[in-house]
Amino acid sequence: IAGITQAPTSQILAAGRRMTLRCTQDMRHNAMYWYRQDLGLGLRLIHYSNTAGTTGKGEVPDGYSVSRANTDDFPLTLASAVPSQTSVYFCASSDGAPEGGNEQFFGPGTRLTVL
């Protein structure tokens, strides 16, 4: 059982390039989330999806887009990367919405550096 996988593990990217971070879960969870974590700023929600086919914006959505074509996959795309998007990106999933006390399970993270 893999749980949540993220790819790549790390990436160095030139500014202006397009990049897609991949996230796949095998737990058949309905909800999925993308966070970025920067030193001193904690986890900040980028986008989320409470069910396949729907997505919502989080705290810091600018410069990022997501799609949720199926239950298992939730890719995050940076259309034109900028240095301020250098961060550790975590994908998470949960069986249902958090208001029901549903635990979010986190992937191992992707360390992205934009030069």
Add this chain to the structure above:
Amino acid sequence: QKEVEQNSGPLSVPEGAIASLNCTYSDRGSQSFFWYRQYSGKSPELIMFIYSNGDKEDGRFTAQLNKASQYVSLLIRDSQPSDSATYLCAATTRGQAGTALIFGKGTTLSVSS
């Protein structure tokens, strides 16, 4: 802007002591609250959640919620060096596409042996 506030620390306690971690939130509509632990270089993992006013105990951990004061805390009894980590408080918030979590910046706990 909906926010979850935590003291960044570091909070230092000796082994065997009680560690007290605090959190306040701005969204009065928040219904459920979570505490996650994150070791350096690792992913966050859930310790416990609480949604009713009062205390909730799980082993050495006790979460406390006071919705009137918009205050959540986590007590760790008999602190161990293995408890040294960053503790993240999170609150539910209603967005355009349903409910999500807003996290605080985390409190770093150091337990000395």
